[in-house]
Amino acid sequence: MKQLIHLRVNGEKHEVWTSVHKTLLEVLREDLQLTGVKHGCELGECGTCTVLVDGEPVLSCLALPIEVQDREILTVEGLAQQGRPHPLQTAFAELGAAQCGYCTPGILVTAKALLDHNPNPTRDAIREALAGNLCRCTGYTKILQAVELAAERMRVQAPAARYER
Amino acid sequence: MSDNEFAIIGKPLPKVDALGKVTGETKYADDLFLPRMLYAKLLGCHYPHARLKHISAARAEALPGVVAVITGADLPVKYGILPSSQDETGLSGDKGRFVGDPIAAVAAVDEETAERALELIEVEYAPLPAYLSIEEALTKGGEPVHDYGDQGNIHKLVSLEFGDPETGLAQADYVREDAFFYQGNTHLPMEQHAALAQYTADGKLTLWSSTQTPHYVHRALSRTLGLPLSRIRVIATPVGGGFGGKSDPFGHEIAVAKLAMITGRPVKITLTREEVFYAHRGRHPVLMWVKTGVRKDGAITAMHFKTFLDGGAYGSYGVASTYYTGALQTVTYKIPAYKFEGLRLFTNKPPCGPKRGHGTPQPRFALEIQLDKIAEALGLSPVDIRRKFLVDENSYTVNHLRITSCALGECIDKAAAASGFLQKHRKLPFGKGVGLACSSYLTGAGLPIYWNNMPHTSVQIKIDRGGGVTVLCGETDIGQGSDSVLAYTVAEVLGVNVSDIQLVTSDTDLTPIDLGSYSSRVTFMMGNAAIEAAQKLRKLILEATAEKLELPADALTARGNRIYNVDNERQSLSFAEAVQIAEAKHGALGAMGSYTPPKLARPFRGSGVGPSPAYSYSACVAQVDVDPETGEVKVVKVWIAHDCGRAINPLLVQGQTEGSVYMGLGEALMEEQEFRRNQHKIPSMLEYKSPTTLETPEIETIIVERPDPGGPFGAKEAGQGPLLPVPPAVANAVYDAVGVRIDEIPITPDKVLKALGYKAEGKEPRVGPKGVPAFEFPDPIHVEPHPQAPRL
Numbered sequence: 001m002k003q004l005i006h007l008r009v010n011g012e013k014h015e016v017w018t019s020v021h022k023t024l025l026e027v028l029r030e031d032l033q034l035t036g037v038k039h040g041c042e043l044g045e046c047g048t049c050t051v052l053v054d055g056e057p058v059l060s061c062l063a064l065p066i067e068v069q070d071r072e073i074l075t076v077e078g079l080a081q082q083g084r085p086h087p088l089q090t091a092f093a094e095l096g097a098a099q100c101g102y103c104t105p106g107i108l109v110t111a112k113a114l115l116d117h118n119p120n121p122t123r124d125a126i127r128e129a130l131a132g133n134l135c136r137c138t139g140y141t142k143i144l145q146a147v148e149l150a151a152e153r154m155r156v157q158a159p160a161a162r163y164e165r
Numbered sequence: 166m167s168d169n170e171f172a173i174i175g176k177p178l179p180k181v182d183a184l185g186k187v188t189g190e191t192k193y194a195d196d197l198f199l200p201r202m203l204y205a206k207l208l209g210c211h212y213p214h215a216r217l218k219h220i221s222a223a224r225a226e227a228l229p230g231v232v233a234v235i236t237g238a239d240l241p242v243k244y245g246i247l248p249s250s251q252d253e254t255g256l257s258g259d260k261g262r263f264v265g266d267p268i269a270a271v272a273a274v275d276e277e278t279a280e281r282a283l284e285l286i287e288v289e290y291a292p293l294p295a296y297l298s299i300e301e302a303l304t305k306g307g308e309p310v311h312d313y314g315d316q317g318n319i320h321k322l323v324s325l326e327f328g329d330p331e332t333g334l335a336q337a338d339y340v341r342e343d344a345f346f347y348q349g350n351t352h353l354p355m356e357q358h359a360a361l362a363q364y365t366a367d368g369k370l371t372l373w374s375s376t377q378t379p380h381y382v383h384r385a386l387s388r389t390l391g392l393p394l395s396r397i398r399v400i401a402t403p404v405g406g407g408f409g410g411k412s413d414p415f416g417h418e419i420a421v422a423k424l425a426m427i428t429g430r431p432v433k434i435t436l437t438r439e440e441v442f443y444a445h446r447g448r449h450p451v452l453m454w455v456k457t458g459v460r461k462d463g464a465i466t467a468m469h470f471k472t473f474l475d476g477g478a479y480g481s482y483g484v485a486s487t488y489y490t491g492a493l494q495t496v497t498y499k500i501p502a503y504k505f506e507g508l509r510l511f512t513n514k515p516p517c518g519p520k521r522g523h524g525t526p527q528p529r530f531a532l533e534i535q536l537d538k539i540a541e542a543l544g545l546s547p548v549d550i551r552r553k554f555l556v557d558e559n560s561y562t563v564n565h566l567r568i569t570s571c572a573l574g575e576c577i578d579k580a581a582a583a584s585g586f587l588q589k590h591r592k593l594p595f596g597k598g599v600g601l602a603c604s605s606y607l608t609g610a611g612l613p614i615y616w617n618n619m620p621h622t623s624v625q626i627k628i629d630r631g632g633g634v635t636v637l638c639g640e641t642d643i644g645q646g647s648d649s650v651l652a653y654t655v656a657e658v659l660g661v662n663v664s665d666i667q668l669v670t671s672d673t674d675l676t677p678i679d680l681g682s683y684s685s686r687v688t689f690m691m692g693n694a695a696i697e698a699a700q701k702l703r704k705l706i707l708e709a710t711a712e713k714l715e716l717p718a719d720a721l722t723a724r725g726n727r728i729y730n731v732d733n734e735r736q737s738l739s740f741a742e743a744v745q746i747a748e749a750k751h752g753a754l755g756a757m758g759s760y761t762p763p764k765l766a767r768p769f770r771g772s773g774v775g776p777s778p779a780y781s782y783s784a785c786v787a788q789v790d791v792d793p794e795t796g797e798v799k800v801v802k803v804w805i806a807h808d809c810g811r812a813i814n815p816l817l818v819q820g821q822t823e824g825s826v827y828m829g830l831g832e833a834l835m836e837e838q839e840f841r842r843n844q845h846k847i848p849s850m851l852e853y854k855s856p857t858t859l860e861t862p863e864i865e866t867i868i869v870e871r872p873d874p875g876g877p878f879g880a881k882e883a884g885q886g887p888l889l890p891v892p893p894a895v896a897n898a899v900y901d902a903v904g905v906r907i908d909e910i911p912i913t914p915d916k917v918l919k920a921l922g923y924k925a926e927g928k929e930p931r932v933g934p935k936g937v938p939a940f941e942f943p944d945p946i947h948v949e950p951h952p953q954a955p956r957l
Contacts, residue, residue: 035196036189038405040355041438045851048355076189085188093183096816099824100644101186102355102405108187127858134850136355136406137644139827140858142820 005065009034010078016065024068025049025060028075036076036105040134047133050106051075057110057132076105079112087150087157088112097146099137107133111147119155123148172724173657174878177816180649181663182403182642194359194375194402199431202361203232205421206279206434208269208286209443210261213295213513213843214310217260217268217288224285225271230278233427234286236269240423242389246381246413246518248615250320250480252311255389255419260293262310262478263513264844265443270420272432295513295843299452299475302510303938310478310511320476321487323507325771326945327563333467333502333957337458339543343535344454344934346909347527347892349475350836351447352520353855356405358444359435360418362425370426371398374418377407377643378681381614383673385414386422401671404682407643408828409519412683413446413481442848446518447838449486449509450475451527454937455535463543463550466957467502470494470528471937474509474517481518483509485774489524492775494532495562496605497573497782498554499955503563506942514840519683521828521885525606526892533602533893534908537900547601547897548587551784552577561951565767569779570881572808572871573603576784579867584786584804590901596791597801600897603784606886608810608876609686611765611776620759621686623677624694626655626702627755630748632726632741634659634666639679640691641671645884646817647687653813654692654877658699659706660723661740677757685882688813689778690760692877697758705754709747710738763875769948779873781881782808785826785890791902793921796914798899800830800860803891806867810881815868821883822866829891831856835911908933 001021007014009032016031025042028034028051037060040048044062051060052074079086088108091097098104107130114121114129121129126147127140135143185191210217222234237258245251257268269286273279294307302310302318315322334340360374370392376382379401387394404411417434424432436444452473458466472490476483491505522529540550551573556562558571581587581601589599613621625637636655642648652666669675679691703723710728711718714736722731729737738746748754765776788801803826812818835854839846847853872879892910900906905920908931916932924930950956 029196030198033198034189035192038193038356039195040357041850043438043849043851045438045849046355076187080188085184089184089187092187093179096180096183096646096820098180098183098186099646099820100355100404100406101182101191102193102644104186105189130858132857134355134855134857136353136408136828136855137824138820139823139825139864140861141823141864144858 006069007065007073008070009073010075020066023061024063024065027065028060034075034077038102038105048103048106050110050133052109052113055113055116057113074109076108079108086112087153088147091146091150095142095146095149097138097142103133103135107135107143115151115154119151121151171657172660173653173663174813176814178663178814180646181652181668182648191403193356193405194361194373195435197361197373199361199363202431202433203272203274203428204276204279205270205272205424205432206276206283207267207417207420207440208283209265210257210268211264212261212290212292213264214293215261215290216293217258218291219289220269221287222269224287225282228278228282228285230274231271231282233272233424234269234282235420235423240389240419244385244388244414245480246482246614247480247484249484252313252480253416255416255423263515265440265515266478267416270424272424272428297512297514297840297843299473299510300938302512303940310513314511318511320480320509320511321484322943323487323491323505323771324942324945326504326947328502328950330467330469330502330504334458336957337466338461339539340456340458341535341539342454342456343538343908344936345531345534346934347451347530348910349448349450349517349838350832351442351445351838352408352410353850353853354406354408354410357436357438357441358411358415358417360421361431361433362421363431364425364429369396369398370422371400372418372422373400373402375404375411376401377404377411377641377683379641379671379673380639380678380680382414382418386419389419390422390426398674401641404641404643407682408521409523409683410446412519412681415444438850439848442845443515445477445515446481448520449517449524451490452934452937453528453531455531457535457539459539461543463540463545464554465498465500468494468500469504472507472528473937474507475512476509477512477514477516479516481516483517486519486524488771488774490528493525493605494528495564496556496566496568496780497603498551499556500563501955501957504945515845521825522606522888523684526889529604529889530893530910533890534896537897546587547590548577548581551603561953563950563954564775565772565951566775567765569875570810570871570873571782572869573782573784575869576782576806576808577603579869580784580786580804580806583865583867584788586786596793596902598898598900598902599786599788600894600901601786602890602893602897604886604889605780605782606882606889607684607777608689608779608781608882609762609777610684611762611778612773613680620761622679622690622694623757623759624691624698625677625755625757626698628702628744630745632665632744634661635669636666637669637676638691639671639676640687641682643682645682645821647682647691649817650688650813651691651695654695655699658696658703661726685885688880688882689876692880694758694760696877698756701756702754705751706743706747709750710743713738713746769946778875779810779881781883781886783887783890785894787891787894787898789895789898789902791899791917793903796917796921798834798912798917800862800895802863802865804865805887806869807883807887808869808871809883810873810876811870811879812868813878813880818868818883819866822887823864825885825887826864826891827856827861829888830861830895833892833895833910833912835913837911904930906931906933
């Protein structure tokens with residue numbers, strides 16, 4: 001059975017005619033071609049498919065599109081603004097926090113949610129926030145360092161950014 | 166070395182593909198969609214071991230939306246990664262050998278339809294006796310898993326003797342025998358394996374796949390599908406985690422290719438996470454027995470090592486894995502006499518294969534714990550017993566392995582100093598402890614997987630008139646950064662910016678062959694090939710520039726996108742100008758380089774496994790807190806010093822080292838492939854426990870650089886070696902903390918509690934295997950030690 005679903009993703013409105021049983025993960029990847037959203041288990045165990053819904057991390061493999069209609073969905077594709085990478089993206093690239101890069105989109109949006117709530121998190125707070133996102137490459141070390149670096153830069157840049165344009 | 170020796174090498178640059186990965190732009194195999202694409206699903210065998218009497222696909226084929234169903238009958242040709250173990254088919258046709266062994270595949274318009282069709286395939290099984298353990302495979306009667314191998318369920322039997330271990334043991338002041346068990350575990354890459362096949366009207370097949378070894382997939386497809394290599398193109402998509410788990414050609418790759426040929430439509434498959442656990446090829450469970458003789462000062466006089474590998478249902482790399490459990494014991498400390506007996510058994514479980522460290526973490530675990538026990542018995546420090554008897558540089562081992570550079574001594578010193586090991590060892594309060602272990606690993610296998618005399622890798626470079634440099638190589642980036650190493654290397658030699666390099670990699674139609682991302686071979690081999698190709702072009706460009714500037718060519722250098730006089734930098738041309746002059750003089754600018762390892766194998770059977778152009782070295786200290794109430798082991802911090810020869814990019818070396826330590830900790834403390842009632846107990850990421858941010862401690866990486874004479878800029882490997890010392894360092898730390906020996910991994914709380922219980926009862930405070938099966942190995946092949954090997 002199909003249904004018309006209204007989604008707001010990365011600031012854009014979409015109307016999707018799709019099967020009601022498809023997960024948010026499937027609709028984002030297959031109907032909206034947002035393949036930056038990855039999957040590692042499709043059972044809610046690895047955190048790879050995380051997206052933000054109204055600023056909160058949600059496992060898109062366990063969410064149904066109908067539950068999140070007309071709410072703000074953010075995927076990794078929506079992190080960069082006007083082609084300028086988010087400070088988290090820059091820090092991850094600079095420090096080698098993305099090795100194979102497959103878990104990276106889910107980790108980036110989860111870290112963004114953390115920094116939006118807590119601009120100056122302790123390392124333990126970062127560990128806690130990312131505890132649901134598995135990474136097999138990095139040993140997490142460079143990920144934690146990159147979140148700290150991004151947080152530091154965002155704290156410095158935040159006041160200036162308000163006056164841009 | 167001054168900072169200015171290199172423009173790019175040794176600098177902590179971002180990886181060339183970093184921005185693609187952090188923006189979500191990078192396209193992994195499952196991110197590819199083609200028009201009219203079908204989706205494939207696999208039917209797995211329901212029994213651990215059963216003859217397939219009859220399969221009927223009629224009802225599945227009749228389901229609307231199903232386009233094709235294939236079974237083993239459609240893919241009868243056997244293949245396997247090793248020429249000696251051609252025991253797999255795209256889909257199993259004669260029998261299923263483990264629960265989940267793929268026996269049929271469906272292509273349908275969507276995944277749901279394909280899944281429903283699987284349920285409609287009717288299979289008549291005739292169950293056979295199943296072998297789920299080393300013991301069962303050795304002793305239980307009945308039809309063996311395969312009809313080839315060394316006898317019954319024994320896939321491979323090895324017995325080698327170097328020098329005179331009997332005399333060595335007789336001359337020892339102290340001899341100990343210990344048994345150890347290293348549990349099997351899996352790679353658990355975040356990306357599920359995926360492959361997309363397209364068969365076009367011109368009779369050409371293209372396969373995009375998340376593989377570490379596109380060249381071997383290319384060969385396997387040709388063999389199993391009966392298509393010439395020239396009509397098959399394999400493209401390795403960026404791999405979302407490999408660790409060895411995507412190094413075999415897989416049945417699902419062959420099945421989607423066949424389905425694409427039958428249907429004339431693109432067909433994609435993405436394994437479910439459960440199926441990834443069945444595809445496996447992970448760490449072999451290995452039961453080990455070690456007898457070592459030492460003099461009072463700790464010098465080893467002889468070692469006798471026995472290994473029993475639980476291989477799972479297929480050969481995979483297993484013959485090599487078996488040899489690897491006996492090969493590298495000799496490359497750290499001087500061993501003048503050595504005997505190795507090993508066997509690999511077929512069992513009805515997902516096949517084991519190469520996982521990071523391939524066959525060597527298991528014996529390293531045994532060796533380093535036993536050394537810790539010997540040191541204690543002789544009243545020696547764990548540092549001294551290792552430090553005083555290191556192999557010499559530019560020497561050979563008793564089993565004929567050539568050692569070039571070795572900075573293990575410096576690694577030990579630095580790891581011990583950074584961690585305060587000697588101040589802490591046996592001095593921390595009860596419940597806290599430190600452990601030391603060392604290791605060594607290959608920098609590329611000295612021999613190819615299939616016998617040939619051709620290069621192991623080649624690099625092609627072409628330069629356009631604007632100064633853009635295109636580099637082509639079959640190497641495959643699995644996250645370790647091999648694309649970046651390729652770009653850095655060429656950029657360094659040609660004196661251009663990394664951003665001026667375009668890469669074309671891992672595409673069998675476009676790129677010269679590289680054997681794949683395994684055995685830590687890529688940086689060393691590809692790096693050397695890239696330097697050779699780039700130097701040819703550098704020479705042409707400098708010659709042409711010298712003519713133009715009326716200077717001798719050796720007065721010039723290339724750096725920062727300019728060609729200039731070393732003594733007068735104002736006499737210069739931009740790289741692009743120089744390229745145009747060179748093209749006018751020499752014609753189109755292109756060059757190739759290749760690398761073939763030196764011939765290191767010796768005239769004895771089995772000598773092909775172990776030789777490497779160079780060995781990396783690591784020393785690791787782990788500090789733990791052990792809760793005697795719960796048995797829980799918390800790793801507080803890990804210090805690791807790694808001799809990588811030269812860090813092409815220290816950021817990437819750190820990343821590989823941190824990732825290796827993390828993976829070693831997972832193996833040491835929690836990861837295991839468990840089976841219950843003939844099937845995988847926990848084929849899910851939640852129940853297969855792996856460390857999260859909360860369990861992974863601080864890791865301090867110390868890079869030790871002693872350039873190796875054969876390495877590109879002196880580089881050796883960093884991707885696998887640093888895993889090896891971690892599990893034994895943790896086990897030794899647990900002993901230091903609470904005085905119990907856990908001689909098997911994972912070191913779980915129940916084992917620690919059990920051992921503490923024994924200790925309280927005055928029994929031997931140890932959990933681990935009692936011994937190994939009483940198996941009579943055949944008389945060993947006797948090999949005289951290499952003349953430059955350590956002597957008794």
